[in-house]
Amino acid sequence: MIQVSTDKKKLDVPFIQNFLKDIYWAAGRTIEEVQKTIDSSICFGIYLDEQQIGFARVITDYVVFAYVMDVFITEEHRGKGYSSILVSTMMEEPILRNIKIWRLATKDAHFLYEKFGFKALAYPERMMEKIV
Incomplete structure (x- = not known):
C-alpha cells in the first residue's frame, strides 16, 4: 500500500541523505544539512508498505510563493506512478x-511537472540568482 505523509517523525533521514548525496542537485549534502533542510521545510515522505521509497519538500511563505525541492523516488520504484x-x-x-506562485528547477523531469501545470518561466529575464 502506498502512503504519503507530512509527518517528519516518519522520515528516514539517513535514507534521504544517502540518496541526495549522489544526485546532481544535492551532491555532497551532509546528513546535518539534510536535517536542517527538513527542519525548515514542509516535507512529504512516500512509503510503500511502511518503507520510505521517496521524498519531496517545499519551502514557502504559505501565501504567495512555494519552491519545490529534493523530489525523488528510488530507482527500483520508478515507472509505477509513485512520483x-x-x-x-x-x-x-x-x-x-x-x-499563487510555485517554482522548481529540473534537468530531466519536465514531463512529470507539466502534468501539474508547471511550465517554463513566463519572464525568465526577471529572474536572478546568486550561487555561492
Whole structure:
C-alpha cells in the first residue's frame, strides 16, 4: 500500500541523505544539512508498505510563493506512478492549496511537472540568482 505523509517523525533521514548525496542537485549534502533542510521545510515522505521509497519538500511563505525541492523516488520504484502520487499529494496539501506562485528547477523531469501545470518561466529575464 502506498502512503504519503507530512509527518517528519516518519522520515528516514539517513535514507534521504544517502540518496541526495549522489544526485546532481544535492551532491555532497551532509546528513546535518539534510536535517536542517527538513527542519525548515514542509516535507512529504512516500512509503510503500511502511518503507520510505521517496521524498519531496517545499519551502514557502504559505501565501504567495512555494519552491519545490529534493523530489525523488528510488530507482527500483520508478515507472509505477509513485512520483505523480507524491507531487499530486503535495499540490493538494491544504496548507499549500492557495499558493499563487510555485517554482522548481529540473534537468530531466519536465514531463512529470507539466502534468501539474508547471511550465517554463513566463519572464525568465526577471529572474536572478546568486550561487555561492
